[in-house]
Amino acid sequence: xxxxxxxxASAGRRYAFLALKISVSIVLLAxxxxxxxxxxxxxxxxxxxxxxxxxxxxxxxxxxxxxxWRWHLLLEAQDVEVPLKTLLGSFLVALFFNNFLPSxxxxxxxxISDTAKIAKSKTVATTVVLAxxxxxxxxxxxxxxxxxxxxxxxxxxxxxxWPVWLWAGLFLGAAASAPAVLVPEGFGRxxxxxxxxxxxxxxxxxxxxxxxxxxxxxxxxxxxxxxxxALFVQATMVVFYFAVAYGLHLNVAFADLAVIVxxxxxxxxxxxxxxxxxxxxxxxxxxxxxxxxxxxxxxLMSLVAQALIMLxxxxxxAVYVSRTHHHGGAPTIx
Numbered sequence: 071x072x073x074x075x076x077x078x079a080s081a082g083r084r085y086a087f088l089a090l091k092i093s094v095s096i097v098l099l100a101x102x103x104x105x106x107x108x109x110x111x112x113x114x115x116x117x118x119x120x121x122x123x124x125x126x127x128x129x130x131x132x133x134x135x136x137x138x139w140r141w142h143l144l145l146e147a148q149d150v151e152v153p154l155k156t157l158l159g160s161f162l163v164a165l166f167f168n169n170f171l172p173s174x175x176x177x178x179x180x181x182i183s184d185t186a187k188i189a190k191s192k193t194v195a196t197t198v199v200l201a202x203x204x205x206x207x208x209x210x211x212x213x214x215x216x217x218x219x220x221x222x223x224x225x226x227x228x229x230x231x232w233p234v235w236l237w238a239g240l241f242l243g244a245a246a247s248a249p250a251v252l253v254p255e256g257f258g259r260x261x262x263x264x265x266x267x268x269x270x271x272x273x274x275x276x277x278x279x280x281x282x283x284x285x286x287x288x289x290x291x292x293x294x295x296x297x298x299x300a301l302f303v304q305a306t307m308v309v310f311y312f313a314v315a316y317g318l319h320l321n322v323a324f325a326d327l328a329v330i331v332x333x334x335x336x337x338x339x340x341x342x343x344x345x346x347x348x349x350x351x352x353x354x355x356x357x358x359x360x361x362x363x364x365x366x367x368x369x370l371m372s373l374v375a376q377a378l379i380m381l382x383x384x385x386x387x388a389v390y391v392s393r394t395h396h397h398g399g400a401p402t403i404x
Contacts, residue, residue, distance in 0.1 A: 091344050098348030102355055106366045114318060114370055122317030123378065126310050130382055133306040137161065140205075140299040141181070144198045147289035148282060150189040159389045160184040166386025169345060169379060178203070193278040201286065202296070204247055209300035210332045211240045213308065217328025224325060225361055231333070251293065254283035307331055314375045320367050322358075330357045334372075350376070 138154065138161050145152055164177025171177075178199050186195035215236035222233055250257045258280035265272045286293060308328050315322045334353045338346030351372045358368035 088344075091342060095343040095348035098343070098352050102348075102351055102365060102369060106364075106369065111366045111370055114366065115374065117319065118374070119317040119319070122313055123374070126313035126317060126375070127378055127382060129306060129310045129313055130379060133303055133310065134161065134165070134382075136299050136303050136306065140296045140303070141198070141202055143292045143296045143299070144201055144286075145185065145189070147292040148189065148194050148198060148285055150185065150194065150198075152185060152188050156184075159393070162383070162386035163390045163393075164386070165383040166390060169383040170387075171345075191278065193275055194282055197279060197282045202300075205293075205297050205300045206303065207336075208240065208243055208247070209297060209304045210335060211236055211243060212301065213304040213328060214332035214336075215240055217308070217325055217332070220325035221323070221329050224323060250283055251286050254280050254287060257283060304332060307335075311371065311375055314378065315371050318367075318370055318374060320363075320371055322363065322367070322371070326357070326361055330354060333357075346376075 138157050141161065142152065142154060142157055145157075160181055164180045166177070167180055168177040182192065182195045182199050184195075185198065186192040189195050189198075215233055218231065218233040218236055258276050261276050261279070262273075265276070308324070308331050311327050311331050312322070312324055315327065330353065334346075334350050337349055337353050340349065343349040351369050354368035354372045355365045359365060
């Protein structure tokens with residue numbers, strides 16, 4: 071009786087948490103829309119430049135291609151050979167999951183599942199995706215720090231965060247991450263106390279992780295290229311939003327977008343909303359009002375940009391359905 075009630079309680083907690091996230095998104099969006107002229111918002115949307123929105127979509131496609139290349143580099147550093155076509159399909163499905171599932175990291179589990187079959191190790195697949203995420207976050211903070219420094223020269227009083235905090239966070243994050251690659255044996259020893267949970271299983275995982283990090287240390291060029299790719303991805307996302315803003319005839323400085331876009335991505339990582347809806351728009355609205363722009367402009371740019379991203383990610387749904395059909399069930403990669 072006890073074992074059957076535990077899954078029910080776990081499912082109940084998941085549903086309650088999902089309901090809370092949906093509520094947060096709905097409440098935030100309702101508050102924001104109550105403060106604007108919806109008719110004017112819709113009028114601005116109807117006068118958008120379709121050509122510039124298509125250009126933004128093309129930029130997003132370039133961004134996706136660079137993200138897949140980064141993933142491929144990290145897998146190669148682990149001596150895992152995966153065809154780029156396979157990674158493309160897997161990444162598109164993951165992108166679809168990230169944009170249409172309540173969690174914004176759901177796609178990572180798909181990427182791990184796919185590459186674990188080829189690498190024959192869940193630890194390798196997981197570590198590669200985590201390394202990709204860490205490098206991406208460091209690049210994200212770097213772009214935000216540069217943008218905040220530039221925007222500070224335009225209107226320092228409007229900045230939501232001081233540039234020095236971003237620079238400090240960047241160096242602290244880099245300093246905390248570097249030992250895992252530079253001294254993997256020492257990093258493994260730091261994790262040894264965890265073996266009290268399950269000496270054999272946890273010990274094997276720590277040994278595997280140490281070997282994986284050691285292989286990364288042997289391929290510094292791959293890590294450097296991956297970080298360069300991460301910078302390109304984050305910078306491209308700023309350009310993507312700039313193209314959306316231009317298409318919507320919004321007068322937003324590029325430096326301001328270099329601040330607010332990375333910050334909005336960080337905020338969306340918090341598991342408090344559905345796919346970032348509400349939280350993302352509130353973040354844009356807060357910053358736009360501080361630099362003298364209307365909330366309508368913030369909502370319009372945020373929602374249109376997200377709509378374009380979701381439109382592009384529908385390609386992942388097509389890939390997922392195709393793979394499920396060909397494999398007669400849950401998709402696998404052979």
